[in-house]
Amino acid sequence: MNGNKIRLSKSSISSLEKEAVLKVMEKEYLGMGEEVKLFEEKIKGYLQTDLDVVCVNTGTSALHLSLSALGLKDGDEVLVPSLTYVASFQAISAVGAIPIACEVNPKTLFIDMQDAKKRISKNTKAIMPIHYASSSKGMKEVYDLAKKFDLRVVEDAAQAFGSKRDGELIGSGGDIICFSFDGIKNITSGEGGAILSSDQEFIRKVQDSRLLGVEKDTEKRYLKERSWDFDVKEQGFRCHMSNIMAAIGIVQLDRLKKFKNKRQNIAQKYIEELKNVKQLEILDFDYDDVLPHIFVVKVQQRDELREYLIANNIECGIHYKPNHLLIKYNLGYNLPITEKIYEQILTLPCHYDLTEDEQDYVIENIRGFYA
């Protein structure tokens, strides 16, 4: 093996993205305009959905603007698994609501609905399931619970663009779905995110709120016009997507099929080559459907293995430190299943540019560690 570090994850940028950015530069219209409109149309086309698409500057903003548009306020509660990126929690607390940390199912690392149900109170307004490692086995139970208790569902699908559930692309249906296009996600627009919903009132609100609440500014910008005489009725933010970002995203969306094949092959190979390592557990995902943003396993002696891999120039990760262990989000109770899982999870290198030799080397080292 050469001395280069094997990356855990990375963007894959071809000459096509570079050309697309250059074209926007040459037009000298960098902000939100026709490229953003086109990217939204292309996402809608790819997902073959009736839901409307609103692009924003990050996945975190997608979640934040969504909760804001639902009118969540101080003291409202949102059910969310503790095992997620802090972005999910920050988006909830940004609107003054309280993230109520829940357990996950130890086999799928998806929100545990028994536990979530226990934590419903009169203040519960929404549930935010996380499509952990791009899988969302158990969404039917989420929607059933939401219906029963009159909750809105905000899917944190940041990791799940291009992933399917029961043969259907995530984001092709549902209440509110939020994607991330940050640098290492399944596709990237540099940074970026998208909000999808069929709720017209909600869509109008997030369209306005991404542009400081300026009413109907989206329509103006798509006509290359500006709003001079306008009104503002609600709190807005500065969270729109730029044409530069959208131009990158459009190219990445065209390349998604290749990304998907490669990432799925990487996952299949890890499963095939590691399934007999008895100290290691593969998560219970439908891998034909899942387009894995990260490849996570549960292992014994996690910290020792991790140090061993790092010493052998293999980057690996821990997704995530549970949020209820952070000072800001400590609600004064423990989540024993999540805390145990936190000691076991390890994320292995998975990205479009990972070579076969590199992956063989990762597998060899994991086997070698336990041999």
Ligand SMILES: *Cc1c(COP(=O)(O)O)cnc(C)c1O
């Ligand atoms: C990446 C991610 C986010 C945030 O997306 P950004 O585009 O980085 O703001 C939110 N939730 C989860 C689960 C993520 O993986």
